[in-house]
Amino acid sequence: MTHGPSDLPFSRLGARLHPPAIAALMNTALADPGMLSLAAGFTDTATLPAEAVAAAVAELAARGGPPEFLQYGANRGREGLRRLLAACTAVLDGLPAGAIDPERTLIGNGSQQLLHLAVAVLADPGDILLVERPTYFVFMEMLGGLGVEPVGLPAAADGSLDLDACAALIADLGASPRRARVKALYLMSYFGNPSGLSRTETEKTALAQMLARAGLVVPVLEDAAYRDLGFERPWPARSVLALEAFDAFPRLYLGTLTKPFATGLKIGYAHASDAAWFDRMCWLKGHEDFGTANFNQAILERIIETQQLERHIAMLRARYAAKMRALDAALERGGLREAGWSWSRPEGGLYLWLRAPDGVDTDGEGPFWRACMREHVLYVPGGLCLPAPVDRRFVRLSYGVLADDALAEAAARFCRAAKSMTAG
Ligand SMILES: Cc1ncc(COP(=O)(O)O)c(C=O)c1O
Numbered sequence: 001m002t003h004g005p006s007d008l009p010f011s012r013l014g015a016r017l018h019p020p021a022i023a024a025l026m027n028t029a030l031a032d033p034g035m036l037s038l039a040a041g042f043t044d045t046a047t048l049p050a051e052a053v054a055a056a057v058a059e060l061a062a063r064g065g066p067p068e069f070l071q072y073g074a075n076r077g078r079e080g081l082r083r084l085l086a087a088c089t090a091v092l093d094g095l096p097a098g099a100i101d102p103e104r105t106l107i108g109n110g111s112q113q114l115l116h117l118a119v120a121v122l123a124d125p126g127d128i129l130l131v132e133r134p135t136y137f138v139f140m141e142m143l144g145g146l147g148v149e150p151v152g153l154p155a156a157a158d159g160s161l162d163l164d165a166c167a168a169l170i171a172d173l174g175a176s177p178r179r180a181r182v183k184a185l186y187l188m189s190y191f192g193n194p195s196g197l198s199r200t201e202t203e204k205t206a207l208a209q210m211l212a213r214a215g216l217v218v219p220v221l222e223d224a225a226y227r228d229l230g231f232e233r234p235w236p237a238r239s240v241l242a243l244e245a246f247d248a249f250p251r252l253y254l255g256t257l258t259k260p261f262a263t264g265l266k267i268g269y270a271h272a273s274d275a276a277w278f279d280r281m282c283w284l285k286g287h288e289d290f291g292t293a294n295f296n297q298a299i300l301e302r303i304i305e306t307q308q309l310e311r312h313i314a315m316l317r318a319r320y321a322a323k324m325r326a327l328d329a330a331l332e333r334g335g336l337r338e339a340g341w342s343w344s345r346p347e348g349g350l351y352l353w354l355r356a357p358d359g360v361d362t363d364g365e366g367p368f369w370r371a372c373m374r375e376h377v378l379y380v381p382g383g384l385c386l387p388a389p390v391d392r393r394f395v396r397l398s399y400g401v402l403a404d405d406a407l408a409e410a411a412a413r414f415c416r417a418a419k420s421m422t423a424g
Pocket of ligand 1: 268
């Protein structure tokens with residue numbers, strides 16, 4: 001078998017593709033058994049719900065009758081699970097029962113697949129998507145593969161949207177020939193990846209009003225992957241499905257059962273307000289796989305019906321709060337703030353977003369990266385999460401997967417590497 005350059009005549013899509021940064025990070029971790037990874041967004045292995053899943057499988061097996069859950073399922077996903085998920089989101093948004101239509105709910109192989117379907121049916125190469133700064137780096141890589149340009153909404157120093165700068169950017173776009181190229185807005189409003197920040201209803205409403213004023217009533221994707229993982233409380237803002245200011249916008253709300261339950265079951269979902277957008281996503285899914293694993297959906301249907309999802313989430317919220325505090329405290333103990341780094345403590349999610357002192361370049365392969373490699377600790381370079389203009393002063397650290405003692409050790413290594421940059 002040969003590897004390396006190929007002279008196959010790839011499509012424009014095929015030719016644009018690069019190995020995903022996340023795969024390279026994971027390979028780096030796997031190639032060095034001594035490496036501690038604060039990079040990958042994996043979840044806490046120790047609390048994966050093995051018993052609940054085993055009980056659900058046993059219950060399915062004991063039902064009698066044909067094991068329909070081992071047969072192909074519907075392209076859109078299991079009706080029962082769609083109904084349960086639509087009801088759960090309605091409760092979170094304070095909407096009346098039945099306000100979210102299970103017939104406009106699509107179940108995917110993770111919300112990642114649904115993000116891809118949603119963008120692929122909207123945007124052509126050369127088109128523009130508005131995103132936050134920073135944003136989910138796998139989403140940005142996906143945009144790169146599709147040839148779509150991410151344009152970042154300006155952020156204030158505390159991470160909130162800089163509403164004046166956003167208004168200027170949106171008004172300029174609305175008045176420029178690029179206006180027709182703006183195909184959607186991608187928002188991560190709940191304990192975002194990597195910022196850990198959430199958006200208020202005021203911020204979201206102001207954004208909708210600016211877009212409307214600029215004549216950019218474009219589709220909105222609201223990615224709520226971490227909505228369930230608020231430490232002390234759920235984030236109080238309602239989603240774009242429930243906010244009046246978004247009524248005129250086609251909306252897609254994306255949720256997942258991976259982060260709050262089991263990543264290995266890889267089930268995500270989307271609720272769409274727009275029938276034509278939804279239909280096209282379903283048709284494209286029909287081309288890709290004509291349905292997400294029916295068995296995995298049946299397990300999760302059972303888990304939700306028996307209130308085990310709620311119980312698991314309650315446990316996880318406390319668990320991630322403790323892990324965040326452990327990583328944060330270890331970084332403080334290691335003297336990272338004295339070395340000029342800054343960060344704030346998130347109220348939920350899986351990540352710390354750190355700013356390095358000026359002069360430290362966190363890019364992969366730079367001196368700081370190499371210092372971390374020597375210490376056997378891995379991080380996500382913040383530049384991956386930032387649309388242009390490039391800013392290489394940031395780092396994403398995840399406290400999701402490492403056990404408590406490994407988290408403390410990884411933090412100590414990270415601090416040594418950081419201090420080696422400023423020493424002498
Ligand atoms: C912000 C965000 N959205 C979506 C996803 C995709 O998650 P999944 O495909 O597991 O549902 C992730 C995964 O890390 C994420 O961080």
